Amino acid sequence: MKKEKNVLYGPEPLYPIEKSTAGKQLYDALLKHSHLPEAMIDVQAKETLSYRTLFLTTCQLAQSLQRCGYKQNDVISICSENNLKFFFPVIAALYLGMITAPFNQDYTPGELHNVLNISKPQLIFCSKKFLPKILELKRKHTFVKKIIILDVDEDMFGCESLSNFILRNSDKDPKRFKPVNFNPDEQVAAILCSSGTTGLPKGVMLTHKNFSARFAHVKDPSVGTETIPGVTVLSFMPFFHGFGFLTNLGYFLVGLRVIMLRRFEQELFLKSIQDYEVRNIMSVPPIILFLSKSPLVDKYDLSSLKEIGCGAAPLAKEVSEAAAKRLNLKGIRTGYGLTEATLVITHTLPDIFKSGSSGKLVSFMSAKVIDVNTGKSVGPNVVGEICLQGDMLMKGYAGNIKATKEAIDESGWLHTGDLGYYTEEEYFYIVDRLKELIKYKGFQVAPAELEEVLLRHPCIRDAAVVGVPDETAGELPAAFVVKQPGQKITEKEVIDYVAGQISYTKHLRGGVRFIEEIPRSATSKIQKKELQKLITPRKSKL
Ligand SMILES: Nc1ncnc2c1ncn2[C@@H]1O[C@H](COS(=O)(=O)NC(=O)c2csc(-c3nc4ccc(O)cc4s3)n2)[C@@H](O)[C@H]1O
Numbered sequence: 340m341k342k343e344k345n346v347l348y349g350p351e352p353l354y355p356i357e358k359s360t361a362g363k364q365l366y367d368a369l370l371k372h373s374h375l376p377e378a379m380i381d382v383q384a385k386e387t388l389s390y391r392t393l394f395l396t397t398c399q400l401a402q403s404l405q406r407c408g409y410k411q412n413d414v415i416s417i418c419s420e421n422n423l424k425f426f427f428p429v430i431a432a433l434y435l436g437m438i439t440a441p442f443n444q445d446y447t448p449g450e451l452h453n454v455l456n457i458s459k460p461q462l463i464f465c466s467k468k469f470l471p472k473i474l475e476l477k478r479k480h481t482f483v484k485k486i487i488i489l490d491v492d493e494d495m496f497g498c499e500s501l502s503n504f505i506l507r508n509s510d511k512d513p514k515r516f517k518p519v520n521f522n523p524d525e526q527v528a529a530i531l532c533s534s535g536t537t538g539l540p541k542g543v544m545l546t547h548k549n550f551s552a553r554f555a556h557v558k559d560p561s562v563g564t565e566t567i568p569g570v571t572v573l574s575f576m577p578f579f580h581g582f583g584f585l586t587n588l589g590y591f592l593v594g595l596r597v598i599m600l601r602r603f604e605q606e607l608f609l610k611s612i613q614d615y616e617v618r619n620i621m622s623v624p625p626i627i628l629f630l631s632k633s634p635l636v637d638k639y640d641l642s643s644l645k646e647i648g649c650g651a652a653p654l655a656k657e658v659s660e661a662a663a664k665r666l667n668l669k670g671i672r673t674g675y676g677l678t679e680a681t682l683v684i685t686h687t688l689p690d691i692f693k694s695g696s697s698g699k700l701v702s703f704m705s706a707k708v709i710d711v712n713t714g715k716s717v718g719p720n721v722v723g724e725i726c727l728q729g730d731m732l733m734k735g736y737a738g739n740i741k742a743t744k745e746a747i748d749e750s751g752w753l754h755t756g757d758l759g760y761y762t763e764e765e766y767f768y769i770v771d772r773l774k775e776l777i778k779y780k781g782f783q784v785a786p787a788e789l790e791e792v793l794l795r796h797p798c799i800r801d802a803a804v805v806g807v808p809d810e811t812a813g814e815l816p817a818a819f820v821v822k823q824p825g826q827k828i829t830e831k832e833v834i835d836y837v838a839g840q841i842s843y844t845k846h847l848r849g850g851v852r853f854i855e856e857i858p859r860s861a862t863s864k865i866q867k868k869e870l871q872k873l874i875t876p877r878k879s880k881l
Pocket residue numbers: 533581582621622648649650651652653654672673674675676677678679681682683686697755757769772776778781782783
């Protein structure tokens with residue numbers, strides 16, 4: 340292949356991208372692993388899902404969906420905490436070429452309005468805990484025609500349970516089911532939320548081919564976490580987010596034993612590592628900080644841990660080294676990823692650690708760094724915007740051609756909005772963010788979404804939201820507010836008002852500052868860097 344100057348290319352892959360659909364690859368993998376007794380163990384519920392049950396149930400659910408007339412390109416959503424049954428509809432949909440649009444179960448009605456109008460799911464699978472929210476949502480959104488409850492045996496409030504839906508509609512012999520064939524390069528597999536470089540959350544369309552590129556990675560011992568069937572990993576990242584969604588599908592593909600936490604609880608996390616002899620964890624920087632500092636760690640035997648991956652936000656060199664030393668590891672494997680490029684794009688290789696680096700490019704991808712003023716690609720050790728190209732790039736933002744064109748240029752390069760550089764050895768370092776995105780504990784916070792909520796308040800004339808650096812969370816959303824003339828409103832009232840309108844991870848933990856005017860450019864774009872200079876970090880109330 341012709342190599343361009345100042346463009347980096349990922350390594351030759353150990354495994355090629357399969358030509359089959361991601362659904363077919365998972366079908367074959369689950370069949371192959373169906374002798375393994377444990378696919379996923381719910382620690383809190385003390386329940387176990389076997390690969391045989393995972394395989395047969397996904398086939399029966401796919402048969403049932405087909406029998407009820409669901410077909411390629413129909414959209415489902417999932418609203419659930421991490422749950423043993425979460426991936427049943429995901430995998431069944433992949434078999435059929437249906438599209439899964441998961442969303443954060445803690446979203447408020449306002450947030451749900453935004454994201455649901457992007458994907459317009461006709462069928463929503465939810466856990467019992469979130470049924471009231473989804474019933475309310477169905478009343479408001481006429482495109483939602485059916486709700487299926489994942490984790491109950493009996494129908495409730497006019498909604499079928501998953502078990503009854505399968506009982507009533509599936510074939511007596513699930514082994515007669517075969518995945519549908521379609522073009523994996525074009526077929527959208529999932530629509531995942533991301534705010535991209537600016538504005539409100541958008542729907543990232545990832546194709547079966549994007550998934551297959553990730554699947555090729557996970558089979559490679561130098562890329563994936565573990566590749567030996569039956570090896571134990573711990574999974575606590577939220578399943579609705581690209582990180583949790585795709586890492587777990589990768590675990591199933593390889594046949595790993597996944598210890599699942601419904602939500603992160605410090606002692607349960609440590610006890611699970613000890614009791615299940617977990618070998619590998621994929622995590623985010625706040626967890627590494629916890630492992631480096633918490634006295635709780637000394638109460639448990641964590642010697643089974645052979646590798647910890649970390650990504651989704653910057654990991655301080657000191658924190659990484661302290662955690663590795665405490666856990667007797669040579670280092671913490673770090674990676675850089677974004678939903679618009681499916682998952683991990685760069686990562687450090689096993690046993691080769693470069694503190695502070697996010698590692699090297701993965702196969703099937705190319706990268707360049709461009710000068711933010713000229714747009715021209717630069718060479719090593721020069722900071723610029725990271726641009727990506729290759730088989731893991733999203734198909735685009737669902738229903739948003741304008742945002743897609745702003746993100747992916749005519750030459751097919753995704754402009755990530757991340758500032759970084761690479762060394763002569765092609766190790767990447769992410770140093771800052773051009774884009775507005777705020778990362779609270781690895782979770783995305785779109786400033787525009789909070790600004791939209793603030794501007795609806797009658798006492799607020801103008802508002803801007805920026806990220807405040809925080810050692811524990813990475814960044815905290817903070818608001819600058821201009822009051823309406825003559826109006827009185829306190830910082831606490833603003834914080835409480837926003838907290839009542841938006842989900843937990845987006846609350847204004849960085850506080851509120853009242854100012855006379857929001858600094859704007861000639862094109863009325865908020866000058867966020869100016870505002871950040873006005874911020875003196877306060878002790879966060881996490
Ligand atoms: N390592 C990093 N350092 C600094 N910033 C980082 C980062 N990773 C993501 N980010 C930031 O999050 C943005 C993307 O946010 S996002 O869309 O929510 N997606 C993500 O943050 C995202 C999706 S998948 C993923 C990772 N999966 C992994 C699995 C194993 C492992 O060892 C490392 C990783 S990173 N991250 C990036 O544009 C960037 O701004």
